[in-house]
Amino acid sequence: MTDALRPGTLPDARSFGLKEEEFDRIVARLGRTPNLTELGIFAVLWSEHCSYKSSRIHLKKLPTKGKRVLQGPGENAGVVDIGQGLCVVFKMESHNHPSFIEPFQGAATGVGGILRDVFTMGARPIACLDSLRFGAPDAPRMQYLVDGVVAGIGFYGNCFGVPTVGGETTFFEAYNENILVNAFTLGLARHEDLFFGRASGAGNPVYYVGSKTGKDGIHGATMASEEFSDATEEKRPTVQVGDPFTEKLLLEALLELMKTDAIEGIQDMGAAGLTSSSFEMAGRAGTGMRLDLDQVPLRETGMTPYEIMLSESQERMLLVARHGHDATIARIFHKWGLDASLIGEVTGDGRMVCTWKGKTVVDLPIAPLAQDAPLYDRPRRRPSYLRKVTVEADAKADSADLGGDLLDLLEHPNFASKRWVWRQYDHQVRTNTVIGPGLDAALLRVKGTRMGVAMTSDVNPLYCYLDPREGTRFAVAEAARNLACVGAQGIGVTDCLNFGNPEKPEVMWQFKEAVEGMASALKAFKIPVVSGNVSLYNDTEGRSIWPTPTVAMVGLVKDMRRVPERELPEGARVLLAGDGEVRLAGSQYLYHKGTLVGRLPKLDLKMERKLQKFLLKGYAKRALRFAHDVSEGGLAAALAEVALFAGMGFDGSVPGGDPVLQCFGEGGGRALVVGEEEALAALARALDLPLRPLGVLGGEAFRLSTGGAPLETTLDALQRRFEGGFKKAMRA
Amino acid sequence: MKAAVVVFPGSNCDHDIHHVLNEVAGVPAEYVWHGESSLAGYDAAVLPGGFSYGDYLRCGAIARFSPIMPEVERLAREGRPVLGICNGFQVLTECHLLPGALLRNRKLKFLCQDVHLRVEPSASLYAAKYRKGEVLRIPIAHMDGNYFCDPDTLRELEEGKRVVFRYVRPDGTREDGDGTANPNGALASIAGIMNKEGNVLGMMPHPERVSEAALGGTDGRRLFQALKKFLEGRA
Numbered sequence: 001m002t003d004a005l006r007p008g009t010l011p012d013a014r015s016f017g018l019k020e021e022e023f024d025r026i027v028a029r030l031g032r033t034p035n036l037t038e039l040g041i042f043a044v045l046w047s048e049h050c051s052y053k054s055s056r057i058h059l060k061k062l063p064t065k066g067k068r069v070l071q072g073p074g075e076n077a078g079v080v081d082i083g084q085g086l087c088v089v090f091k092m093e094s095h096n097h098p099s100f101i102e103p104f105q106g107a108a109t110g111v112g113g114i115l116r117d118v119f120t121m122g123a124r125p126i127a128c129l130d131s132l133r134f135g136a137p138d139a140p141r142m143q144y145l146v147d148g149v150v151a152g153i154g155f156y157g158n159c160f161g162v163p164t165v166g167g168e169t170t171f172f173e174a175y176n177e178n179i180l181v182n183a184f185t186l187g188l189a190r191h192e193d194l195f196f197g198r199a200s201g202a203g204n205p206v207y208y209v210g211s212k213t214g215k216d217g218i219h220g221a222t223m224a225s226e227e228f229s230d231a232t233e234e235k236r237p238t239v240q241v242g243d244p245f246t247e248k249l250l251l252e253a254l255l256e257l258m259k260t261d262a263i264e265g266i267q268d269m270g271a272a273g274l275t276s277s278s279f280e281m282a283g284r285a286g287t288g289m290r291l292d293l294d295q296v297p298l299r300e301t302g303m304t305p306y307e308i309m310l311s312e313s314q315e316r317m318l319l320v321a322r323h324g325h326d327a328t329i330a331r332i333f334h335k336w337g338l339d340a341s342l343i344g345e346v347t348g349d350g351r352m353v354c355t356w357k358g359k360t361v362v363d364l365p366i367a368p369l370a371q372d373a374p375l376y377d378r379p380r381r382r383p384s385y386l387r388k389v390t391v392e393a394d395a396k397a398d399s400a401d402l403g404g405d406l407l408d409l410l411e412h413p414n415f416a417s418k419r420w421v422w423r424q425y426d427h428q429v430r431t432n433t434v435i436g437p438g439l440d441a442a443l444l445r446v447k448g449t450r451m452g453v454a455m456t457s458d459v460n461p462l463y464c465y466l467d468p469r470e471g472t473r474f475a476v477a478e479a480a481r482n483l484a485c486v487g488a489q490g491i492g493v494t495d496c497l498n499f500g501n502p503e504k505p506e507v508m509w510q511f512k513e514a515v516e517g518m519a520s521a522l523k524a525f526k527i528p529v530v531s532g533n534v535s536l537y538n539d540t541e542g543r544s545i546w547p548t549p550t551v552a553m554v555g556l557v558k559d560m561r562r563v564p565e566r567e568l569p570e571g572a573r574v575l576l577a578g579d580g581e582v583r584l585a586g587s588q589y590l591y592h593k594g595t596l597v598g599r600l601p602k603l604d605l606k607m608e609r610k611l612q613k614f615l616l617k618g619y620a621k622r623a624l625r626f627a628h629d630v631s632e633g634g635l636a637a638a639l640a641e642v643a644l645f646a647g648m649g650f651d652g653s654v655p656g657g658d659p660v661l662q663c664f665g666e667g668g669g670r671a672l673v674v675g676e677e678e679a680l681a682a683l684a685r686a687l688d689l690p691l692r693p694l695g696v697l698g699g700e701a702f703r704l705s706t707g708g709a710p711l712e713t714t715l716d717a718l719q720r721r722f723e724g725g726f727k728k729a730m731r732a
Numbered sequence: 733m734k735a736a737v738v739v740f741p742g743s744n745c746d747h748d749i750h751h752v753l754n755e756v757a758g759v760p761a762e763y764v765w766h767g768e769s770s771l772a773g774y775d776a777a778v779l780p781g782g783f784s785y786g787d788y789l790r791c792g793a794i795a796r797f798s799p800i801m802p803e804v805e806r807l808a809r810e811g812r813p814v815l816g817i818c819n820g821f822q823v824l825t826e827c828h829l830l831p832g833a834l835l836r837n838r839k840l841k842f843l844c845q846d847v848h849l850r851v852e853p854s855a856s857l858y859a860a861k862y863r864k865g866e867v868l869r870i871p872i873a874h875m876d877g878n879y880f881c882d883p884d885t886l887r888e889l890e891e892g893k894r895v896v897f898r899y900v901r902p903d904g905t906r907e908d909g910d911g912t913a914n915p916n917g918a919l920a921s922i923a924g925i926m927n928k929e930g931n932v933l934g935m936m937p938h939p940e941r942v943s944e945a946a947l948g949g950t951d952g953r954r955l956f957q958a959l960k961k962f963l964e965g966r967a
Contacts, residue, residue: 158844161783244783245783248741337741419845423844424841425842428941431941
């Protein structure tokens with residue numbers, strides 16, 4: 001196969017997703033025409049997915065520093081100190097396009113990829129979250145997609161042995177033809193056990209470890225950087241196939257090897273496979289690399305250097321070893337039944353040189369590829385739809401039956417119990433899960449310490465559609481609030497920025513607004529972003545998804561004896577802590593009534609900070625027994641969720657005013673709490689935080705008096721609709 | 733007194749069992765790689781949950797050929813405790829230390845959820861600290877936990893009082909086939925069985941996940957405490 005060595009042409013470049021000016025730039029940089037293999041390397045490294053060429057200019061605005069940050073963005077995953085010599089390593093990544101094409105394997109390999117990003121740094125994965133956005137339940141293929149994605153996540157995580165402890169699963173028409181699968185993994189390590197993706201030390205041997213290389217996933221990264229079309233079915237071969245068993249062996253082999261002195265640097269072969277791992281490792285260390293492609297373990301015969309360099313076969317890593325440890329590497333990988341092949345060495349000349357069958361097939365300078373990719377400040381324009389939906393006066397709605405409306409809302413799969421989803425995930429393996437799926441945030445103990453680690457992922461797509469900047473600020477505030485509700489202080493964020501085609505000025509405007517909103521909210525909370533991922537081109541047939549900046553936040557609990565209780569006593573009083581503007585604009589209530597217009601409520605970050613302080617101090621002083629965030633669905637839905645948690649009815653009232661607004665209006669800065677009232681009242685006074693009783697848990701009736709007719713239903717009806725809603729929608 | 737936690741490629745509850753035995757029950761336990769060929773010095777063996785060999789071919793079907801397995805069988809023959817949980821139960825049926833097989837769950841989906849178990853009137857050493865008829869809340873987490881055996885074997889199990897745990901409703905009654913209490917569809921609601929001598933137990937639910945109050949349940953702890961008491965009695 002000599003085709004891989006023929007000179008690349010402009011039509012080749014275009015077919016790889018490169019623009020004409022990018023092709024010209026490559027030829028100018030090299031001073032010659034690249035061959036086809038080299039051109040393929042440029043194409044993947046300069047793809048949106050790998051190079052962040054449209055987003056980098058804006059991502060710089062995010063806060064990335066803090067006294068706990070041990071590693072910010074730019075590595076395989078971010079690292080945050082949690083004290084006692086321990087740190088958490090975490091990242092979130094999208095696998096949207098593959099999951100839409102082939103839901104089971106797409107979602108499975110999304111999980112596999114993010115697990116590798118974490119354990120390549122020396123951390124054992126201890127928890128996963130998955131933030132899933134599906135289209136309307138009755139949209140074409142949607143049942144198949146939900147079934148496949150959920151089964152795929154379970155297939156990979158369950159076998160690997162990591163608990164999937166939470167996330168989100170919601171349904172909006174905007175994702176009918178472009179679902180979102182954002183996978184998050186958190187690992188735990190000691191500071192001194194961290195490893196980085198750096199190819200340091202000229203002369204050091206370069207090893208290929210893990211599964212063999214096949215022809216799967218070639219140009220997956222470029223596929224993720226294009227819009228979708230009817231030809232999606234033809235792209236099924238670009239989706240990789242996952243083998244969680246091999247990945248589990250790879251984890252154990254690496255953690256065993258990492259206890260020796262053998263490893264200089266290591267990196268996952270994720271998107272763009274051998275190409276990105278080798279270029280990035282050498283790029284970070286300022287070195288070069290020489291690779292003998294004949295030594296790469298292959299799954300099939302007849303593979304070209306082009307295919308070897310661009311394959312996205314799963315469960316592989318590139319490892320730079322120190323001299324004199326070859327026998328140790330061979331022994332440990334043999335024990336775990338995996339390949340470890342010496343395929344090259346680190347050089348000092350800043351070039352990537354690959355040979356194949358005695359010929360040099362790639363000879364490229366590394367810096368221009370890995371670090372000097374194109375950078376675009378793309379044009380932006382405020383989308384015209386915003387003129388129509390942004391109206392100052394809040395939307396109004398009348399209700400003839402508040403109780404019936406609440407039941408309808410709770411039955412919708414956006415609210416209904418996701419038990420059908422998470423019982424397919426092992427959420428307990430490793431025996432650390434103190435709070436699993438279904439509450440505001442997941443909470444895991446850290447064995448051998450009193451500490452715990454909490455995590456949540458949040459974003460309200462309705463809010464981000466109406467106002468990307470404020471909507472993103474709300475997502476950050478909600479994530480921090482959710483953590484505080486389980487007694488955890490936010491210490492770091494990883495984000496997954498899912499947007500449409502950045503070449504559309506309207507999408508680029510949404511992106512910039514969202515990033516700036518995220519930056520301002522994170523600065524107010526003093527929480528840094530330590531890793532993340534940008535997923536653009538979430539467009540199908542020219543229609544973009546709603547802006548969806550998923551925020552995954554990690555929190556720390558210093559004393560696990562001060563966390564929410566599992567049961568609430570009959571007669572317990574529920575109080576509303578905090579306050580804030582409440583509106584129906586962007587509310588789930590109005591959306592389900594077919595209206596999506598209006599200005600979002602104002603987010604009062606000062607109130608948010610006070611509320612979070614109140615919650616954290618409340619747990620620390622043992623004054624607080626339980627807390628629940630008030631967000632989507634408003635006060636009525638939040639109270640119903642507390643009643644469902646307690647397994648009791650509720651009798652109380654919502655503050656006066658328009659009944660629909662008070663029951664279902666949404667906004668920030670509020671949480672429901674149960675605890676020692678005098679101590680809570682004293683704490684609220686000291687913080688100048690509003691705190692008022694709403695009612696009492698108990699009995700079989702669920703009743704809220706309002707400024708008008710009361711909201712009345714029963715615990716039994718709430719349970720039936722909440723527990724049955726998801727299966728009904730999925731016809732499962 | 734020393735217990736072996738056998739580690740197969742793909743075991744993933746090995747750390748959990750190791751933790752519960754050492755830190756909660758006070759049974760000194762060590763990992764033993766499946767490629768080892770001796771369990772000399774060990775008084776008990778636990779085969780943990782997970783996906784040995786990726787569940788390829790059939791759950792537990794490849795693990796039974798591991799070099800360590802003749803030694804596990806030796807311990808069983810000598811009357812020493814051999815405990816298989818989840819994938820460990822599947823391995824025990826594949827190597828015929830226990831009869832029957834674990835089929836795919838009735839609804840063909842992985843299930844991770846709490847179930848209720850009734851302690852049946854067996855003479856199992858593992859149930860020594862439970863009351864007969866007591867209802868325990870212990871989680872399952874498996875794709876293939878649907879116990880099956882032929883009618884003769886079932887009769888033998890029932891008549892020999894070898895069913896140790898059965899899936900029941902919270903009030904201790906058996907379900908009538910609606911899947912509410914026996915979600916994987918196990919024959920006769922069987923969750924755990926023992927060999928004739930009572931020293932080998934296989935069970936699908938995970939007692940190690942509910943042995944500490946911090947994790948929301950302690951119903952599993954007494955199983956490991958009973959194991960400890962048995963081992964002390966033999967020492």
